[in-house]
Amino acid sequence: MEELSKAERIARRRKAKEDQMKATTGYKVWSVAFTLMYPFIAVFTALFSVVVSVFSAISQGFVWVLSGGKVK
Numbered sequence: 339m340e341e342l343s344k345a346e347r348i349a350r351r352r353k354a355k356e357d358q359m360k361a362t363t364g365y366k367v368w369s370v371a372f373t374l375m376y377p378f379i380a381v382f383t384a385l386f387s388v389v390v391s392v393f394s395a396i397s398q399g400f401v402w403v404l405s406g407g408k409v410k
Contacts, residue, residue, distance in 0.1 A: 342350070359365055
């Protein structure tokens with residue numbers, strides 16, 4: 339019988355716990371929901387970034403106008 343190192347025992351324990359977790363209904367539901375929602379999250383993030391960029395440009399424009407065109 340071979341003796342396992344501490345790292346191997348920890349890895350096996352972690353793998354067993356992970357397999358046990360993946361068998362739960364909640365994990366499966368979350369996995370499917372995340373897979374379906376990911377494209378919407380990605381598109382929302384991209385659109386939100388564009389909106390923030392536009393408002394930033396507007397703000398910089400106001401500062402430029404209020405400073406008399408002196409701000410770089």
